[in-house]
Amino acid sequence: MVKTIGSKTVLKDINLHIEPGEFVSVLGPNGAGKTTLLKVLTLLTPPSEGQVYIAGQKITGNPLALRKKMGVISHNTFLYGNLTAYENLLFYGRMYDVPNVRQRIKEVIAEVGLQYSLNDPVRTFSRGMQQRLAIARAIIHDPDILFLDEPYTGLDQHAIGILNQVLLNLTNQNRTIYMITHNFEQGLHMSDRIIILVSGRIVYEASSKSLSLEELQDIYLKLVGES
Amino acid sequence: MRFLAKIANIVWKDLVAEFRTKEMISAMLIFSVLVIIVFAFAFDPVGETVRAVSPGIIWVAFTFSGILGLNRSFVNEKQNETLLGLMLAPVDRTAIFFGKVITNFILMVITEAISLPVFFVLFDFRMEGSLLQLLLVIFLGTLGFVSIGTFLAALSANVRTSEILLPIILFPVLVPVIIGAVESTATIFNQGAFEQIVGWVKLLAVYDVIFLVVPFILFDYVLEV
Numbered sequence: 059m060v061k062t063i064g065s066k067t068v069l070k071d072i073n074l075h076i077e078p079g080e081f082v083s084v085l086g087p088n089g090a091g092k093t094t095l096l097k098v099l100t101l102l103t104p105p106s107e108g109q110v111y112i113a114g115q116k117i118t119g120n121p122l123a124l125r126k127k128m129g130v131i132s133h134n135t136f137l138y139g140n141l142t143a144y145e146n147l148l149f150y151g152r153m154y155d156v157p158n159v160r161q162r163i164k165e166v167i168a169e170v171g172l173q174y175s176l177n178d179p180v181r182t183f184s185r186g187m188q189q190r191l192a193i194a195r196a197i198i199h200d201p202d203i204l205f206l207d208e209p210y211t212g213l214d215q216h217a218i219g220i221l222n223q224v225l226l227n228l229t230n231q232n233r234t235i236y237m238i239t240h241n242f243e244q245g246l247h248m249s250d251r252i253i254i255l256v257s258g259r260i261v262y263e264a265s266s267k268s269l270s271l272e273e274l275q276d277i278y279l280k281l282v283g284e285s
Numbered sequence: 286m287r288f289l290a291k292i293a294n295i296v297w298k299d300l301v302a303e304f305r306t307k308e309m310i311s312a313m314l315i316f317s318v319l320v321i322i323v324f325a326f327a328f329d330p331v332g333e334t335v336r337a338v339s340p341g342i343i344w345v346a347f348t349f350s351g352i353l354g355l356n357r358s359f360v361n362e363k364q365n366e367t368l369l370g371l372m373l374a375p376v377d378r379t380a381i382f383f384g385k386v387i388t389n390f391i392l393m394v395i396t397e398a399i400s401l402p403v404f405f406v407l408f409d410f411r412m413e414g415s416l417l418q419l420l421l422v423i424f425l426g427t428l429g430f431v432s433i434g435t436f437l438a439a440l441s442a443n444v445r446t447s448e449i450l451l452p453i454i455l456f457p458v459l460v461p462v463i464i465g466a467v468e469s470t471a472t473i474f475n476q477g478a479f480e481q482i483v484g485w486v487k488l489l490a491v492y493d494v495i496f497l498v499v500p501f502i503l504f505d506y507v508l509e510v
Contacts, residue, residue, distance in 0.1 A: 100373060103509065125375040136370030140302040152294045153374040155287065179305075195370075 059108035061094055061258075068094045070258045072108075078202075079232035081225075083245035083266070086255035087282050092238045093207060095255065099236065100130055100205055113202065126154060129201035131221075133211040135192035139181035143172055143191050146180060147198055154199035166194040169227075170220055186217035193224055204228060206237040210244055222248065242274055256281055291376045295384025299358075300391065309354045310392055317350035317400040325407040335408050340470035342408075344463055346400055347393070347423075348430060352452050354392050355434040358385050359442035368442075368508070378508055382435060382500045389431040397423060414473035418482065422473065425489035426466030432496040433458055439507050465489045 061069035069091045076082050086092050097103045098110060101121050110117045112124050130136075137146050144163060151159035167173050170190040180188060189212065196204065209221055225248055228235060239245045245252060246266050252274065254262035261281050269277075303309055324342045328334055362368035371381050401423075405412065412419070437455050441447040456463075465485040472482045500507075 102369070102372060122375040122377070125373060128373070130373050132366070132369075134366035134369065136367050136373075137365050138298065138302055138367055139364065140305050141298065145298070145301060149294060149298045150370070150374070153291060153371075153376055155375070 059098065059105045059110055061091075061098055061103070062106040063094070068258050069098070069105075072258075072260060074253070074260065076234060076236065078113075078234055079229075080251060081229055081235040081249040082237070082251045082253060083249035084236070084238045084253045084255055085240070085242065085245060085278060090255045091258040092255050094258075096205055096207055096236070096238060100128060101125060126199065127202040128205060129196035129199065129203070130205045130207070131192055131196045131209045132207040133209070135180075135188045136195065137180045137188060137191060140179060142177050142179055143167065143183075143194075144176045146191065147194060150195050151198050156199050159198075162198060166198050169197075169224060170194045184214075185212045186214040189213055190217050190220055193221060197224065197228070201233070203234045203236070206235065206239070208238055208240060210239065210241050218244075242278070243271055246271055246274055254278060254281055288377060288380055291380040292384045292387065295371075295381060296387045296391075299384065299388040302361075303388070303392070309357050310395060312353045313350040313392060313396045314399055316353055317346045317396050318403050320346040320349060321400060321404045321407055335410065336474060337471075339404070339408065339410060339474060340467045343401065343404060343470060344426070344467050346404070347397055347427070348456075348459070348463065350396055350400070351389075351393050351427075351430055351434065352455070354389055354396075355431070355438045355455075356448045356451055358389055358435060359438050360447060363442065372508060378505050379501050381508070382439065382504045385439075386431055386435045386497075389435055390427060393427050393431060397427065412474075414476045415479070418479060419470065419473050421486065422466055422469040422482070422489070425486065425493055426462060426469075429462040429466075429489055429493045429496065430459065432493060432500075433462070436496060436500055436504070436507070439504070461488060462492055465492070 059069065059072045060067060072095065084092050084095070094103070098105050099112070101117055101124060104118070113127055115124060117124060138149070141149065147163045147167065148159060151162060156162050164173075167176055170193050172187060172190055172194070175183065175187065180191065183191065189209070210218060213221065225235060235249075237245065237249065246269060249266050252262070252264055252266050252269065253260055254277070262277060321342065324338075328338060359368065362371065372378065404410065434451075434455055437458070438451055441450045441454065444450050465488045469482040469485040469489070
């Protein structure tokens with residue numbers, strides 16, 4: 059798959075296969091094309107060349123059905139500051155046609171530990187609380203595939219623990235997770251496979267189990283230095 | 286039905302957020318009333334000129350205050366990148382457009398419902414034409430204004446100077462709507478027959494339909510700009 063923006067080719071010859079239930083972490087320097095690849099995979103922008111299949115379906119086929127299978131956690135929370143936590147979750151729950159949405163809100167809000175702040179406006183939340191609510195927003199429709207774009211940015215230890223627990227639960231439920239991160243330790247610890255993207259190309263792929271943190275750092279610095 | 290439910294959900298979200306802060310509606314109302322007050326000082330409210338200039342004053346107040354609301358409708362979605370959240374949801378993107386159109390329409394109707402009586406009081410204006418016809422013209426004019434305005438607001442929202450850009454690109458496109466609305470209003474105020482405004486009403490209706498249909502084709506591209 060190739061993605062060109064204007065005259066610049068941002069993603070070059072991307073050939074990537076992710077198994078259902080696999081947890082993949084994508085590392086790379088700023089400007090490597092990580093977010094653009096995420097935008098293609100989440101159907102926010104089409105590829106310029108090649109095909110993308112999600113859950114065995116072409117992304118051009120029935121994008122609305124595919125979007126229902128996806129959840130996205132980004133460093134941006136996608137939350138409305140003037141709405142309460144409950145209203146935000148109700149809004150997104152309705153957008154994703156979540157059945158019995160009020161019951162589901164109770165479940166996900168408990169999962170991220172915000173049940174006592176449910177009726178507070180989101181603008182009064184700390185960064186960590188907002189990110190926890192963003193996690194609840196992303197999983198309210200019980201997605202098969204979760205995309206994470208630098209989810210640890212600005213999180214306190216408590217929020218990191220909750221995010222890790224949510225990811226662990228999803229992994230145990232055989233959900234597919236695709237995470238962009240600059241946090242080598244989290245990436246290596248949580249995922250099944252590590253991918254390094256440099257200048258729009260996948261330059262390295264390996265099983266996380268076969269790598270130590272020091273090895274990964276050495277490989278990353280070497281590959282980024284070469285570019 | 287699901288499409289309509291998604292639109293209703295977007296309208297619900299926008300109105301709850303708006304009426305909690307009253308950011309847009311208060312700005313629109315104050316601006317609209319201020320425009321009318323300024324014109325009340327500029328013209329002799331009891332003179333004959335009032336009847337001639339009043340349709341223009343009314344529509345200047347409506348459209349200039351409406352711009353304030355339109356400017357915020359998509360800029361607000363940039364905070365926390367909530368527009369991306371909407372685009373990721375399993376909903377046809379035209380639902381986002383129609384949700385915004387309905388929200389902007391409701392806010393404008395509230396502004397008009399308050400500022401029109403203020404105009405009648407300040408200008409000591411006796412409404413002698415058909416109120417029903419006036420309401421029809423205001424409905425069509427407002428719908429045309431918000432449908433074009435919402436579409437262009439989405440287009441300009443990605444620009445840093447969107448609040449300056451929007452009026453510049455909107456008013457030239459809006460000329461037929463403003464002319465149609467002002468001419469119809471003037472005819473109604475002068476107790477003209479309905480046949481005299483039918484042409485303008487048709488123009489407004491056609492314009493409304495065009496700018497409610499065009500987003501079906503273009504709104505996806507507008508959001509991706």
